[in-house]
Amino acid sequence: MTRARIDQDRPKVKRFFASLLITTLAVCAASAFAKGDLEAGKAKAVVCQACHGADGNAGTDPQYPRLAGQYRDYLARALHEYKSGERKNPIMAGFAATLSDQDIDNVTTYFASLPGSKLTDLHGRVQGD
Numbered sequence: 001m002t003r004a005r006i007d008q009d010r011p012k013v014k015r016f017f018a019s020l021l022i023t024t025l026a027v028c029a030a031s032a033f034a035k036g037d038l039e040a041g042k043a044k045a046v047v048c049q050a051c052h053g054a055d056g057n058a059g060t061d062p063q064y065p066r067l068a069g070q071y072r073d074y075l076a077r078a079l080h081e082y083k084s085g086e087r088k089n090p091i092m093a094g095f096a097a098t099l100s101d102q103d104i105d106n107v108t109t110y111f112a113s114l115p116g117s118k119l120t121d122l123h124g125r126v127q128g129d
C-alpha cells in the first residue's frame with residue numbers, strides 16, 4: 001500500500017471508529033435505563049399483583065405500596081433489603097426470598113415502566129409544612 005492510498009482511506013477508518021464509539025455509547029445508555037428484561041419481569045409480576053394491584057398502582061388499602069412508575073433502583077433496593085432482612089416485613093420477606101438477583105432486575109424494570117406517579121417528597125402534605 002502506498003502512502004497516497006493510506007491517506008485516502010483515513011476518513012473511512014475515522015468514520016468506522018466514530019460509528020463504533022456511537023454504538024458502544026448507545027448500548028451503554030440503553031442498559032443504564034433498562035437493566036432487566038421487561039417481558040420476564042411481567043411474568044414474575046403476576047404473583048405481586050394480588051396485593052400491589054393489576055397495574056402496580058395498588059388499591060385503596062394503604063398497607064400496599066404503589067410500585068408502578070417508581071424508580072427501578074429504589075424498588076430493587078427494597079427487594080434486596082427484604083431478602084437480606086435489613087428491611088423487615090414478614091410478607092415481603094417471603095416473596096423476596098423467591099426472587100433471584102436477575103428476577104429482581106426484571107420485575108423492577110417491569111414495575112418502573114408502568115404508568116404511575118414517581119416518588120415525591122412530603123412538601124405541602126405534612127401539617128405545618
Ligand code: HEC
Nearest residue numbers: 047048050051063064065075078079088089091092095107
Ligand atoms: C400478600 C401481599 C403482597 C404480595 C403478594 C407482594 N407484596 Fe410487596 N409489599 C406488600 C406489603 C404489605 C408491603 C409493605 C411492607 C413494608 O411496610 O415494608 C410491600 C412492599 C413492597 C415493596 C417496597 C415498596 C416501597 O415503596 O418501599 C416492594 C418493592 C414490593 N413490595 C415488591 C413486591 C414484588 C416484586 C412482589 C412480587 C414478587 C410483591 N411485592 C408481592 C405486600 C405484598
